[in-house]
Each structure stands twice: as C-alpha cells, then as structure tokens.
Amino acid sequence: VNGTGSFTITLNSPGQQTLQVVDKAVPGISGSILMTGVPADPNGTTTSVSGCSTPLLFGQNCVVTVTVTGSTSTTAAGTFNASLDGVTFISGGISFPIGVSVAPSGGTHTFYANYFGNGTALPSSSGPLTITVNPAPSTLSLSALPSSAQFGTPVTISANIVPGSGRGTVTFFDGTNPIAILPASQAFNPGLTLSALPVGSHSITASYSGSPDLQPSSSSAAVVEVISPAPPANYSLKASPSSATLLAGQAAQFQITTSSLSGFTGTVKFSCGSLPSATSCTFSPPITFVSGSLLNATTVLTVKTSGPRAELLPVAPSGNAQHNALWWATSPFVLGMMIVMSAGRCQKRRFYWLGALTLVLCLALVSCGGGGTPPPPPPPPPPVVTPSGTTVIQVNTTGTASSGASPANPTQQLSISITVQ
Secondary structure, three states: OOOOOOOOOOOOOOEEEEEEEEOOOOOOOEEEEEEEEOOOOOOOOEEEEEEOOOOEEOOOOEEEEEEEEOOOOEOOOEEEEEEEOOEEEEEEEEOOOEEEEEOOOOEEEEEEEEEOOOOOOOOEEOOOEEEEEEOEOOEEEEEEEOOEEEOOOOEEEEEEEEOOOOOOEEEEEEOOEEEEEEEHHHHOOOOEEEOOOOOEEEEEEEEEOOOOOEOOEEEOOOEEEEEEOOOOOEEEEEEEOOEEEEOOOOEEEEEEEEEEEOOOEEEEEEEEOOOOOOEEEEEEOOEEEEOOOOOEEEEEEEEEEOOOOOOOOOOOOOHHHHHHHHHHHHHHHHHHHHHHHHHHHHOOHHHHHHHHHHHHHHHHHHHOOOOOOOOOOOOOOOOOOOOOEEEEEEEEEEEEEEEOOOOOOOEEEEEEEEEEO
16 A cells, blocks of 8 residues: 555575565566574564454544464463554553553554563564544534623633544634634633624634544534623722821821722822811822822821920929029119228218219119019910811822823712811
C-alpha cells in the first residue's frame, strides 16, 4: 500500500539464503536481501501480539494479547514492556499470555511488545500490530455567564464538546458574523471572554472543526446575550465613621473614600456646609483624584470644636506689700525733714529751699493717694464654647472630569454627625 508491503517468511534450513522480491505488474522493479538461517536455540523465544479488531471509534479501547513461547511450549514468567508509536506505556514481570488494554487517539498507531527473558529463556520482540481509530461523532453546546450585562462588562461564552478532545478549533459567531476562533482545549475553560459587545441582543453560536478524534459539529442551540447601556460616569462617597461623640474643645476625624464609577476620571473637591458655632473643619487633602485604574481615593476630614478657656485668677495683696508701700510713700517726707533740720543746724540758708521743696513733694504724694491698693483688673470675656447637642454636617463635593465623560452628579453631599457633650 502506497509503495510499502509487509509479509512473513520462515527459513526452514540453516545457512545463507537470498530473498528476492519482484513487482508482479512491473518485473523490472525488484529487490533482494541476503539472510542467514541458524539452528533454533533451545532457549530461544518468540513474542507475538494479536487481537484488538480495528477500526475503533475514538473513545473506545481494545485489548491486545501478548504471547511469549519457547521452542516447545509457553515460557515461564518473565519481564516485558509494550509501546504504542514508540512510547512505552506498560512494563513489568508477568506470566504469559497477557492482555494489554489500549485506548489510542484518532488515527493510525503501531503496537509493539518486547520480552526481556527470565534468566534462562532468551529475549525476543514482536512484529508490529497496526491499530486504526476513526473519529467519533461529537456534540457542541454553549453557555454564557452572565446572560445579560451592561456595556463594557466582560461576558464569558463556554463551548462544551462531548466527548472531550484537545484537538481542533471552535469558531464563535454573533449571528452570522464570526467573532473569534479558539483551540478546542480552551473553548470550554477558560472559554471566550467578550467585553465589547454592542448594546442590544446577540445570538451567539459556535461550530467545531473536527479532528482525527472527533467529527465536526455545530452548537445545538444559540445563547442569547443581552447588553444594556452602561451607566454614566460618576463617583460615590463614603465616610468612616459617619458619626462621632466628643467633648467641647476636642476634635474628631472622619475618613472619606471617593470611588470612581463607570470609568469616571477626574478630581473631587471637598468643603463643609454650615457648622455649629465655634466649630471648624479641614480636609487633608482638600482635593482627591480618581480614575479607572485608581478607583478609590481617601481624604481625612477633621472637625474641631471649642471649649472653655482657662481663666487667670486675681492675685490678693499681702501684708508685706502694704508695709512696703507705706514706707515708700513716707520716705520722701522723712528725707525732707532731715534736710531741713540739717540746714537749720548749720544755719546755711542755701539748703533751706531744698528741704522745703522736698516737703511739698511729699505732701503732694500723700494727698494723691500714693502707696494705696491698686484697682481690681477688669473681668475676663466669657469663654467661647461649641454648644452641646447633635449636629448634622454636610460635606459638599464638586467633581470635575480631567478626561473622558463628566460625572453624572458633579455636585454631591455626604452627611456626618457630631454629638457634643
């Protein structure tokens, strides 16, 4: 067949012999080989394989019988192996004959068995056994997850081929338009993932190319995938915590998370609405950035309240202070008197005027109340205190797109509450 033929001969006498083969239709085509016949070894063996009627259908298995015989009878146990297309798939030590089960893939295969002897019986190998496997019928079914989705959301279409085979390809169609080709080994897992189906209803089908294992097939039924319009670009706000209880004069912090929705890319600016009296708020940072790749951003809101301010207590005058004040108030008078008296004793009129002037100054200090208790300080201003109770504070935001679509709700509000005790 196709220029190749095989047959068996038996040499019935020892010595060299020539085997010649001639084409019957064209005698000029011939060939020969020199062969040598040797006397049979009393320990020689013959290995043969049989059975496994073919052709088979893919998925079926068959049993090949391996037989080892000696010059007179079946040999004792020994070791052997078997190979399919040159690849050993079973080996061991066993008595003969033995059945070897095979389940080859589609196509034509060659089976061999090799006997390795048992210490007395000599080794031998079998001739080839050809096993043919035809492709089996196949069925193809589809599933979609999810069956409906918003535009831009990935959808996975899985093609299940029965019986399973890793060979061949699967072509997927949207209506009559081919949209993808996958190897059969990938058509079910992970399947075909689509993220750009247009808005609307889609009838997805598939066909299997077939392989040496399986016959071609098409999907038994279409799967319908409904794609709805994607929501507009937007952002969301969330505070953690959303409320706090504190004393007047304390501060509370709130972490605000901004999340990008539907691919919004841009900045979000924060500010506070009306606040209780003696209360302030700050944001760090006051502006955050979100995008499709940076979905979440955080800012910290700090709300500060005011409490009673410490008061300075007035200092009461002590006895030592009054004594010192009286001393300093009268000391000029005493000094003046001493000068006058000195001037009188010495009868030096040029010192008289100095003593008189000192006396006048002393009388003026006494008449003006010098050395008396100072007036009390003015009362302190009333303390600034954040009023007690629960207040809802509105966090106002403004979103601005830096690229792509503007947010559907550019201005949003987030409510937090503080309770001042």
